[in-house]
Amino acid sequence: MAGGGGVNRKISAASARAHTRRAKQNTSFKLPSGIFTKILLVLSVGILAWAYxxxxxxxxxxxxxxxGPPVTASRIKLRDGRHLAYEEHGVPRDAAKYKIVSVHGFDCCRHDAVVAHNLSPEIVEVLGVYILSFDRxxxxxxxxxxxxxxxxxxxxxxxLADQLGLGSKFYxxxxxxxxxVIWSCLKYIPHRLAGATLVxxxxxxxxxxxxxxLSKEAYQQQLPQERWTLRVSHYAPWLTYWWNTQKWFPSSSVIGQSADILSTEDKKLLSKIISTRNHVALVRQQGEYESLHRDLIIGFGTxxxxPMDLDNPFPNNEGSVHLWHGDEDVLVPVTLQRYIAQQLPWIHYHELPGAGHMFPLADGMTDTMIKALLVGEK
Incomplete structure (x- = not known):
């Protein structure tokens, strides 16, 4: 009896301990089944929404x-309903012997018509030059x-040329x-051109x-952040806006207007016009994506x-095409221009020793380029 009572007491103690363990286990926190999957799903949707x-x-x-900003410029309305703003320079349109459409560069506008602002009044009057610049x-x-x-x-x-009555052919x-952009003109509207100059x-x-x-070697000459900017524009154009506005990695040095992209000579030339360029705010006023970023997407896309497949638009020498480039250009490697000129023997190639990207601002340079284009003077 005594032995049996001891056994019963041991069993009771063991049962008590087991009961206690079950009680502790039952009081631990448990998430409902599938909650982790739901949390991950919600987080994923949130991240995707943020990324989008x-x-x-x-x-x-x-x-x-x-x-939006006010309209202050002269504008035409295109067939698709868009407007192009323009500015006229030189002699009156109706009295002009030579009519030129000037196309501005990256992060610029119609007021940055390098040719119009640097061409001497004597050349304008003697030759009868009219220049039409416009905002791209x-x-x-x-x-x-x-x-x-x-x-x-x-x-x-x-x-634009048709609406302003520039005639059947223009420069x-x-x-x-x-x-x-001039390469595009030589490809798609060669029959409308009297001559062309690429600067x-x-x-x-x-x-x-x-x-x-050759292209790889030239590409590697660019700053690392520039290479990434161009790579994104070419391979992932839908990421162009994000890349050029994010703060994690260095983005385009050109958009940032860094002096690192300029040669020593360029910096000297730019110092001449910085104080007079009072229209900077006008350039990007409609937003950077449709101006700067889309320029990158189009310019470096597929x-x-x-250009190396183009045919001579002037097989009978009724006009001419000129390409001018500085051999110290940091922004656009000269090696690729040389190759293009070799592949297109009808191009009049002018390489300028010691010149950088901004050489059109040098004294007398615009006169030289315009005389070569209009009257064949070297």
């Missing part, structure tokens, strides 16, 4: 809209063009990114026809053609 918002550019502040889409007071392509820019120029001249034109490293080693 981060890469979406804001709507442009179109000139003349309720929240999204810049200054020209409406943005969300559907802009390499081809559309040339067609805009043609329609085009473009500087830097505007010089790149330090920006090169697309992905144009077909470049030897891989083109439908390569």
């Amino acid at each position: 918002q981060a890469i979406q550019p804001p709507l442009p502040k179109t000139c003349g809209s309720p929240d 889409p999204g810049y200054g007071e020209s409406d943005p063009n969300p559907k802009r392509t390499v081809k559309s820019m040339a067609l805009d120029i043609e329609e 085009v001249i473009g500087f830097s990114m505007g010089g790149q 330090a034109p920006v090169v697309n490293y992905w144009w077909s026809g470049f030897p891989t080693n 083109w439908e053609f390569s």
